[in-house]
Amino acid sequence: MALIKKRKCPECGGEMEAKLINLHYxxxxxxxxxxxxxxxxxxxxxxxxxxxxxxxAKYIDTLVDPIFESEKSSKEKPLPSPHVGIQFPFLDRDAYAEL
Ligand SMILES: [Zn+2]
Incomplete structure (x- = not known):
């Protein structure tokens, strides 16, 4: 079953397109x-x-939340806070989209 179904944009009614995106937390x-x-x-x-x-979204939260929690709870910081990258393997469009 495809993750992403074809639908109209709830904001403007425009066409939506399945894509791989990056998010900054x-x-x-x-x-x-x-x-x-x-x-x-x-x-x-x-x-x-x-x-x-x-x-x-829920799965990404379960990956990202513990990173923030552990940073929040570390008292001694020998280095400035890092930028952490999480990269999913490249997915072919047919693997996640039905359009
Ligand atoms: Zn729109």
Whole structure:
């Protein structure tokens, strides 16, 4: 079953297109940043509104949250907070999109 179904943009009614996108995560009170690369999403071709499937978003949260938690709880910091990259393997379009 495809992760991404063809639909209209809920913001502007434009056409949406299945794509792999990158997301940048930041939290208040933590300097650490996480870049997640290669997330399948529906992206509006007109206004660039993006929809990530709930299951996928939840899975990414389970990967990203502990990184922020561990940074928050580390008291002694010998180095500045890093930028962390999470990269999913490249997916062929037919692996996640039905269009
Ligand atoms: Zn739109």
């Amino acid at each position: 930041k939290r208040e009170s933590v300097d650490l940043e996480v870049e997640v690369i290669g997330i399948p999403a529906n992206v509006c071709t007109r206004c660039f509104y993006r929809i990530i499937q709930g299951k996928v």
